[in-house]
Amino acid sequence: MANRLIDEQSPYLLQHAHNPVDWYPWGDEAFERAKKENKPVLVSIGYAACHWCHVMERESFEDEATAGYMNGHFINIKVDREEHPDVDHMYMDAVQAISQQGGWPLNVFVTPDRVPFYGGTYYPPKPLYGRPSWLQVLERMNEIWATQQDEVAAQTDQMLNYLKQLSVVALDKSKGWDSSACRIVADNMLAMADKEYGGFGNAPKFPATTTIIYLLEHYQYTGYQPALEQALKSLDAMADGGIYDQLGGGFARYSTDKFWLAPHFEKMLYDNALLVMAYTTAYAITGNKKYGAIVDETIEFVKRELSSPEGGFYCALDADSEGVEGKFYTWTWEEWVEATGGDVIAAQHFGISETGNWEETNILHIARGYDELAGEHGMDKEAIEEHISSIKQKLFQAREKRLRPATDDKCLLAWNALMNMALAQAGEVMKNEHYIAQALQHMQWMRESYLHDNYLLHTWKNGSAKIEGKLDDYAFLIAAMLQLASVSGNNELVTRAAALAEITEKEFLHDDKVFFYYSSNRQKDIPVRKTDLYDGSMPSANSIMASNLILLGMLMERSAWAEQGRYMLDRMQSSAGRYATSFSAWAIAAQRKTAGYATVIITGASTGRGATTFKRSAMPHCYFISPGANEAGVPLLAGKYDEKEMKIYVCDTESCRLVTGDIKAVEQMLEIKL
Numbered sequence: 001m002a003n004r005l006i007d008e009q010s011p012y013l014l015q016h017a018h019n020p021v022d023w024y025p026w027g028d029e030a031f032e033r034a035k036k037e038n039k040p041v042l043v044s045i046g047y048a049a050c051h052w053c054h055v056m057e058r059e060s061f062e063d064e065a066t067a068g069y070m071n072g073h074f075i076n077i078k079v080d081r082e083e084h085p086d087v088d089h090m091y092m093d094a095v096q097a098i099s100q101q102g103g104w105p106l107n108v109f110v111t112p113d114r115v116p117f118y119g120g121t122y123y124p125p126k127p128l129y130g131r132p133s134w135l136q137v138l139e140r141m142n143e144i145w146a147t148q149q150d151e152v153a154a155q156t157d158q159m160l161n162y163l164k165q166l167s168v169v170a171l172d173k174s175k176g177w178d179s180s181a182c183r184i185v186a187d188n189m190l191a192m193a194d195k196e197y198g199g200f201g202n203a204p205k206f207p208a209t210t211t212i213i214y215l216l217e218h219y220q221y222t223g224y225q226p227a228l229e230q231a232l233k234s235l236d237a238m239a240d241g242g243i244y245d246q247l248g249g250g251f252a253r254y255s256t257d258k259f260w261l262a263p264h265f266e267k268m269l270y271d272n273a274l275l276v277m278a279y280t281t282a283y284a285i286t287g288n289k290k291y292g293a294i295v296d297e298t299i300e301f302v303k304r305e306l307s308s309p310e311g312g313f314y315c316a317l318d319a320d321s322e323g324v325e326g327k328f329y330t331w332t333w334e335e336w337v338e339a340t341g342g343d344v345i346a347a348q349h350f351g352i353s354e355t356g357n358w359e360e361t362n363i364l365h366i367a368r369g370y371d372e373l374a375g376e377h378g379m380d381k382e383a384i385e386e387h388i389s390s391i392k393q394k395l396f397q398a399r400e401k402r403l404r405p406a407t408d409d410k411c412l413l414a415w416n417a418l419m420n421m422a423l424a425q426a427g428e429v430m431k432n433e434h435y436i437a438q439a440l441q442h443m444q445w446m447r448e449s450y451l452h453d454n455y456l457l458h459t460w461k462n463g464s465a466k467i468e469g470k471l472d473d474y475a476f477l478i479a480a481m482l483q484l485a486s487v488s489g490n491n492e493l494v495t496r497a498a499a500l501a502e503i504t505e506k507e508f509l510h511d512d513k514v515f516f517y518y519s520s521n522r523q524k525d526i527p528v529r530k531t532d533l534y535d536g537s538m539p540s541a542n543s544i545m546a547s548n549l550i551l552l553g554m555l556m557e558r559s560a561w562a563e564q565g566r567y568m569l570d571r572m573q574s575s576a577g578r579y580a581t582s583f584s585a586w587a588i589a590a591q592r593k594t595a596g597y598a599t600v601i602i603t604g605a606s607t608g609r610g611a612t613t614f615k616r617s618a619m620p621h622c623y624f625i626s627p628g629a630n631e632a633g634v635p636l637l638a639g640k641y642d643e644k645e646m647k648i649y650v651c652d653t654e655s656c657r658l659v660t661g662d663i664k665a666v667e668q669m670l671e672i673k674l
Helices: 010-016 030-036 051-061 064-073 085-099 134-147 148-167 179-191 209-223 225-240 268-284 289-303 332-341 344-350 370-377 383-398 415-428 433-450 471-488 492-508 543-555 559-571 573-576 582-597 663-670
Strands: 023-025 041-048 076-078 106-110 116-120 455-461 464-468 597-602 622-625 647-649 655-659
Touching: 010 051, 010 076, 023 030, 030 076, 041 085, 041 344, 051 064, 051 134, 051 492, 064 134, 085 106, 085 116, 085 148, 106 415, 116 134, 116 148, 134 148, 134 559, 179 225, 179 573, 179 582, 209 225, 209 268, 209 582, 225 268, 268 289, 268 415, 289 415, 332 344, 332 383, 344 370, 344 383, 370 383, 415 433, 415 455, 415 471, 433 455, 433 471, 455 471, 455 492, 471 492, 471 622, 492 543, 543 559, 543 582, 543 597, 543 622, 559 573, 559 582, 573 582, 597 663, 647 663, 655 663
Parallel strands: 023 076, 041 076, 597 622
Antiparallel strands: 041 106, 106 116, 455 464, 597 647, 647 655
16 A cells, blocks of 8 residues: 555655555654654655665565554654755764764654754664664664653754754855965865876765866866876776766766776766766867767767656666666676677677676776777777777667666756756857757746746656755756856846846845855754755855856846855865865866956857857856847946947956957957966
8 A cells, every 4th residue: 555655756755655664755744743642753865766775665664564663653754865955964964973974865863843863874674793673773762762752852952053053154264265275276186086097085986077177177277287187087987987878878976996897877967967067178178079979978868868858857867777786787798699799899898708897797888999909900990980889789779678777757956957057068168059959948948847936946747846945956047047148148047047146145145144055044844954065976056156146246246246256265265275175166166266257248240149269168267248139137238239340348346348359369368377
């Protein structure tokens, strides 16, 4: 029989809709019952593509006896962390304080007032290597609740104070950013780098996309060769590794080893959007067609496998199929022979062997390049490429007959906004009008789907959006609007971005009047609002808002916004200098600020939508905009359109200068070296 989750939209919740556990979705109903019955609440948090979430469900939540104990002694809530990231953030902070560990599934025991008093991650069905079983944990928590409620109350008071203290931002008294501070960040990143295999740190290895983008831009500004070399080594290693789907395009979430061979096979929309941006930046700098091909293949993957018919992009593909992680993507020798006839050249290229390279199967990766194979087999490189391409088509067609991993088919606004930015950047740099047109169409879908009564909602599925928008929904959508306005010439998007920025200031601004809370004033379902400053797998929304405010301050002639954005960046200089890879998106924005944020207005009948002859990608600190005949209510553009001749204005937060009509002269002026 189905439980209460059967009416939810989240694929993760629906995966648990037939558990014998009497699950509630996140909301007031469960906590009201807990108060009435004086029971503790179990909040169990995960997401649809989470491997160990599936394991714990099979072992414990589908077990009748375990479920019976949970139903008798607890009120049980199941949460999709992607639907309620603020709930996940709060309880993750608590569990890390309690047990010095974190991850998913996240199982937290909380009071009817939603304050946590104990928690952990995955628990086995039987005691294992000193780790208690899930049933033992349940029994202990029930005993504590029944006999020690005074102690629980005192502990939760302390926990509440601790969580509130985490949201207080200690403002750095740093000197601010300069060229030496930017070099310190680059060198600290390089100190964390794996110089042999690419990437940063040890296994497991995540893409570290914003770190790579920072190093690429640092090279653009300074010519610092070590920054470029490590960034490209990392991109090359990922593109050649098993973390990249050599047949269908797109990247898995991370590599379990230092060689980038064996990924955790789930594919996330946000990872692929950010990696498109990184490879597009590398393509703009180097002109290397390999990077352009990765961009095209990754976008094609997203369009083919993560696109909703209505116009949005889904969250993720699961790591598992048929109950086995990676089964969809890996090849036994027998499967290889059946699909390719045992092709020797392709086997050498992809590192395929009879014994396998991972758990007795094979993960496709680039083991030997075209040049090496051409020399060994006495063939032209072009002939090798053509041969490998034909084998890839056979393998792809064979793979399409397999049972596919499940799709997390909800659409999150922040992740969709990141993909919109990726399409716009790729369209501009690679001169692909189709990508720009798709970004415009997708932007229209986001506005129609998530904007309700001037406020944003967080998640969309089956024609309806729900849940209050979070800071990253606002910050990333504003950034996407600004980027697409520059790329497409649709300047109405600037004024729409400004309207959203006003709501962000009203609903999210921290008590310190500098940074922003993650959840809005309108949201009343969590006891503590978090201020998130760390850059993890995605940039922190605060770092994106700092850039947004500087650009909007210039465009809308709102000096207070520009000043706030600059102040946010300056306050993070000390943290970014010490922990560069944890604040890399902040560092990207700060490096552009150090180069001197500028708005470049290009006007005139012959300039089209923004003078595409400009080497815009070489100047990340410059925001390019063309007024056209319609200024769209952007104050900075007022009175600057001239239909007869091309004019170029360079503006900062204080003034605009009519520089010249010579594009090359302006390029030389703007190509600042730190």
